[in-house]
Structures are given as C-alpha cells and as structure tokens.
Amino acid sequence: MKSIARILCIAVAAGAAVTSVAWSQSAPRNEPIQPLPAVTDVDPAKAKIGKRLFADKRLSADGTVSCQSCHLPNAGGADPRRHSVSAFGKVRELNSPTIFNVRFNTSGLNWTGRTVDLDKQIAGSISNADTMAHSWPKVLEILANDAKMAKDMAAAYGGDNPVSQANASHAIVSFEKSLVTPSRFDDWLRGDDKAISATEMLGYAKFKEYGCVGCHNGVNxxxxxxxxxxxxxxxxxxxxxxxxxxxxxxxQGRFLVTKKPEDMNVFRVPTLRNVALTAPYFHDGAVPTLDEAIMLMGRFQLGREIPAQDRKLIEQFLGSLSGKALATAQQ
Ligand code: HEC
Ligand code: HEC
Known part of the structure; x- marks a missing residue:
C-alpha cells in the first residue's frame, strides 16, 4: 500500500499546486466528486518511451498483442470487445478496464483490487499467461537489440544498464500516469457554470438522488x-x-484474492470517467449499453427501477465525464 499512498500524496500535491496557479479565483465546488489534478510529476521523455512500449507487440511472447491491443486509446482506454484476446489467441473472461486516469484508482488495481500499484501490474502483465505470456529477460534482450530504443533509453535514464526492467517499467508507468483526461464536468467543478448543459446538470442531480454517488465518488x-x-x-x-x-x-471477484466469504462477488467500484466511450460494461463485459448498465445498477445495487427518462438524464451527465481532448479526437 506504500506506493499507493505515495501516488495519492503526489496527486494531492499536484492538485494543490494547480489550484494556487491556474484556478486561484475558484476553489473546487464542495461536491462528492472532485476535479482531476493536473499532472506535474511525469518526465515527458520517459513517458514518450513508455508510450512506444505500450504499443509494442514485441512485449508479447508471440508478437500478436501490445498493451494497447486491450487498452485502446480511441475506445476510452478500454476494449470494445466483450472479452480481450491475449497472446496465443487466448480469450479472457474479463472485459479490459480503462487505462485512463488509472493513477487515481486508490483501492488497488484490476476488477478485484488484487494488484497494489502500477509497477506490480506491469511486472505481472508481461509474464501472465492471460496477457503477454512473455518473460522480462527476453523482452529486455529484444529492446536492447533495438538500436533506437537502446539509444533513447540511455538518453532518458543514463547509467550502466539503461535497458533494464526497472527502467522499462518506469517508462510505461510514466506514460500511464500521464493519461489524465479533464472533462467539461471538471470545468464545472472548478466553477465554470456554463461548462455543462442544463440536462447534464439534471442528470447529475439524479445521480446523487438515486445514490449512485454513494459508491461512485472522489476524483475518479x-x-x-x-x-x-x-x-x-x-x-x-x-x-x-x-x-x-x-x-x-x-x-467470484474479490473472494479470489482474500478467500473471505463476505468478498464473494465483490468488485472494485470502477471509475465512471469516459464511461460513455467504454462499452461494453461490468467486469464480464456482458452489458452492451450504458442505458442497461444504469438500469441494472438501479435494480441490483440500489433496489430501484429507474424510469427511462431518468436513465437518459443520468446517461447525459455521464457523457460530461468524457475527456475533452478525447471528445475532440472523436469528431
Ligand atoms: C489481452 C488483453 C490485455 C493486454 C494485452 C493487457 N491488458 Fe491490462 N488489463 C486487461 C484486463 C482484462 C485487466 C483487468 C484484469 C483483472 O481485473 O484481473 C487489465 C488491467 C490493467 C490495469 C489495471 C487497470 C485498473 O483500472 O485497475 C493496468 C494498469 C493495465 N491493465 C496495464 C496494462 C499494461 C501496461 C499492459 C502491457 C504490458 C497491459 N495492461 C496489457 C487486459 C489486457
Ligand atoms: C453499492 C455500490 C454501487 C452503487 C450504489 C452504484 N454502483 Fe455502479 N458499480 C458498482 C460496482 C461494484 C460496479 C462494478 C460491477 C462489475 O463490474 O461487475 C459498478 C459498475 C458500474 C458501471 C459500469 C462501469 C464499467 O466500466 O463497466 C456503471 C456505468 C455504473 N456502475 C453506474 C452506476 C449508476 C448510474 C449508479 C446509480 C444508478 C450506480 N452505478 C450505483 C457499485 C455501485
């Protein structure tokens, strides 16, 4: 948990710094959802190497998948397929969660919270038979033999052994930490009344009234x-x-991690940032539309049948959580 605390501290520190510079006139509104802090702790040269590695299929044993094959930048950082396909064509039973704003997931990573931090996540992804099915020594050999990669990693990291697991992981984590997607709703949270429409505002009111915000709150x-x-x-x-x-x-969800009976079918509450772009939904990817996801949340988490017009309003509000840069890129 130590490094999660560290990420949190950085996030808080970054938020404080930003508040005093860019938004000094308007402290965030007092709401159960907080605006995304600006990223001030990522070295762009290292993040750029990480971006290349994230899209590099040589990280998988049979050269068929990169990280990006299952975390697609143009699908809200998630996978539009119900089940992602790993190296050697193995089909997973889980839907890929979004990689965007992942640094602000404070209850651990994955649907079950089983992985403590982004470093551990990568260490696992490379060797996991359900992901890249590769090994670090082989990946590092490939990268060291790639003249451009070896040169760029030497320039960014220096030292006797720049193409190391620590540096390659650090580069990917730097890239992941840079994937922060400010939305119109963040502008509203920071005081811009015109940033969201009247309908989106009504949707936010419903989101709070029905109690969605009891579980989906905070920065993410x-x-x-x-x-x-x-x-x-x-x-x-x-x-x-x-x-x-x-x-x-x-x-079985978190039960698989803790073996405690009370954790049966328990999942980490997912971020709803960019959720309008990340269909299909839930850990199993079994829910094709956002409207149905909202309906099922009402029925199975809150014991309420949410009427269609209220679902529509909530859906509109959720749309205001899509990153502005992503919204532009899609047009
Ligand atoms: C075959 C598809 C696939 C590939 C390839 C893949 N992932 Fe994932 N990723 C997933 C799935 C599915 C999960 C959720 C796993 C779970 O809950 O147990 C996940 C979870 C994650 C998470 C946690 C997200 C969160 O919200 O907690 C991160 C970070 C991540 N992957 C990064 C990577 C990186 C980095 C790579 C490349 C080294 C990679 N992934 C390759 C499918 C994939
Ligand atoms: C008691 C806690 C709780 C409440 C209340 C709740 N949710 Fe959820 N929500 C969750 C959990 C846990 C999941 C993950 C379920 C899974 O993946 O299997 C989830 C998943 C979702 C998803 C799918 C996200 C994705 O990436 O797949 C959406 C959309 C969603 N919730 C919206 C809502 C809305 C809208 C409401 C109010 C009507 C709501 N939730 C109320 C806990 C809650």
Missing amino acids: VGGNAFFKLGLTGDYFAYRAANGRGAAVDVD
Missing part, C-alpha cells in the same frame, strides 16, 4: 471502494436468463 468517480455486485438482487441470474453466460470463476 469510483476506484476507491469495493462493493458486492448484486446487493439488492441476483445480477448473475439476470445475466444467465438473458443468454449472456453462466457463472465462471472470475465472477
């Missing part, structure tokens, strides 16, 4: 707590009845 509108999927009903029975799959191991 999630990522900071664990809850059972199906507090007020059986989601998995609904999924099976709709022909979207019987129970599989990964549905």
Whole structure:
C-alpha cells in the first residue's frame, strides 16, 4: 500500500499546486466528486518511451498483442470487445478496464483490487499467461537489440544498464500516469457554470438522488471502494436468463484474492470517467449499453427501477465525464 499512498500524496500535491496557479479565483465546488489534478510529476521523455512500449507487440511472447491491443486509446482506454484476446489467441473472461486516469484508482488495481500499484501490474502483465505470456529477460534482450530504443533509453535514464526492467517499467508507468483526461464536468467543478448543459446538470442531480454517488465518488468517480455486485438482487441470474453466460470463476471477484466469504462477488467500484466511450460494461463485459448498465445498477445495487427518462438524464451527465481532448479526437 506504500506506493499507493505515495501516488495519492503526489496527486494531492499536484492538485494543490494547480489550484494556487491556474484556478486561484475558484476553489473546487464542495461536491462528492472532485476535479482531476493536473499532472506535474511525469518526465515527458520517459513517458514518450513508455508510450512506444505500450504499443509494442514485441512485449508479447508471440508478437500478436501490445498493451494497447486491450487498452485502446480511441475506445476510452478500454476494449470494445466483450472479452480481450491475449497472446496465443487466448480469450479472457474479463472485459479490459480503462487505462485512463488509472493513477487515481486508490483501492488497488484490476476488477478485484488484487494488484497494489502500477509497477506490480506491469511486472505481472508481461509474464501472465492471460496477457503477454512473455518473460522480462527476453523482452529486455529484444529492446536492447533495438538500436533506437537502446539509444533513447540511455538518453532518458543514463547509467550502466539503461535497458533494464526497472527502467522499462518506469517508462510505461510514466506514460500511464500521464493519461489524465479533464472533462467539461471538471470545468464545472472548478466553477465554470456554463461548462455543462442544463440536462447534464439534471442528470447529475439524479445521480446523487438515486445514490449512485454513494459508491461512485472522489476524483475518479469510483476506484476507491469495493462493493458486492448484486446487493439488492441476483445480477448473475439476470445475466444467465438473458443468454449472456453462466457463472465462471472470475465472477467470484474479490473472494479470489482474500478467500473471505463476505468478498464473494465483490468488485472494485470502477471509475465512471469516459464511461460513455467504454462499452461494453461490468467486469464480464456482458452489458452492451450504458442505458442497461444504469438500469441494472438501479435494480441490483440500489433496489430501484429507474424510469427511462431518468436513465437518459443520468446517461447525459455521464457523457460530461468524457475527456475533452478525447471528445475532440472523436469528431
Ligand atoms: C489481452 C488483453 C490485455 C493486454 C494485452 C493487457 N491488458 Fe491490462 N488489463 C486487461 C484486463 C482484462 C485487466 C483487468 C484484469 C483483472 O481485473 O484481473 C487489465 C488491467 C490493467 C490495469 C489495471 C487497470 C485498473 O483500472 O485497475 C493496468 C494498469 C493495465 N491493465 C496495464 C496494462 C499494461 C501496461 C499492459 C502491457 C504490458 C497491459 N495492461 C496489457 C487486459 C489486457
Ligand atoms: C453499492 C455500490 C454501487 C452503487 C450504489 C452504484 N454502483 Fe455502479 N458499480 C458498482 C460496482 C461494484 C460496479 C462494478 C460491477 C462489475 O463490474 O461487475 C459498478 C459498475 C458500474 C458501471 C459500469 C462501469 C464499467 O466500466 O463497466 C456503471 C456505468 C455504473 N456502475 C453506474 C452506476 C449508476 C448510474 C449508479 C446509480 C444508478 C450506480 N452505478 C450505483 C457499485 C455501485
């Protein structure tokens, strides 16, 4: 947990610095969702190397997938396929979560929170049979034999052994930490009344009234707590009845990590930033539309049937959480 605390401190420090410079006239509104701090702790040269590595298929054993194959920049940082495909064509049972704003997930990483920090995540991804199925020594050999990569890593990191696991991981983590996506809603949180529309504002009011904000809150509108999927009903029975799959191991969620009975079907509350761009939804990718995800959250987390017009309003509000740069890139 030490490095999560460290990331948090940096985030808080960055937020404080920004508040005093760029937004000195307007302290953030007093809301259960907080604006994204600006990134001030990433070395651009290192993040640039990380960006190349993130898109480099040579990191997988059979050269078929890069990190980006499952965390797509033009799909909100997530995977539009229900189930991602790993090296050697292995199909995963999980939907890939977004890589955007990942540094602000404070309850650990992955759907279960099983990984403590971004460094550990990468160490695992490279060797995990469900991801790259490779080994660090082989990856480093490939990178060291790539003259441009070896030269750029030497320039950025120096030292006797610039193409090391520590440096390659650091570069990827630097890139990941730079993936922060300020939205119109952040502008509103910082005091710009015109940044979101009247309908989006109504949607935000509904989001609070229904109690969504009880679980989806903080800087990442999630990522900071664990809850059972199906507090007020059986989601998995609904999924099976709709022909979207019987129970599989990964549905056990956090129980797989802690083995505590109370963690059965418990998942990390996901971020809702960019959620309008990251269909399909839930850990199993079994929910194709945002409207249905909102409906199911009402039914299975809050014990409420949310009428269609309220779902529409909430969906509009969630759209205001898409990164502005991403929204422009999509047009
Ligand atoms: C085959 C698809 C696939 C590939 C390739 C892949 N990932 Fe992932 N990634 C996933 C899935 C699925 C999860 C969720 C895993 C879980 O919950 O157990 C995930 C989770 C993550 C997370 C945690 C996100 C969060 O919100 O907690 C990070 C960070 C991440 N991946 C980074 C990477 C990096 C870096 C690489 C390349 C070295 C990579 N991924 C390659 C599918 C993939
Ligand atoms: C009791 C806690 C809780 C409440 C209340 C709650 N959620 Fe969730 N939400 C979760 C959890 C946990 C998940 C992850 C479920 C999974 O992946 O299997 C989730 C997932 C989601 C997702 C899918 C995100 C993705 O990337 O797949 C959306 C959208 C969502 N919630 C919206 C809402 C809305 C809208 C409300 C209010 C109507 C709401 N939630 C209320 C805990 C909650």
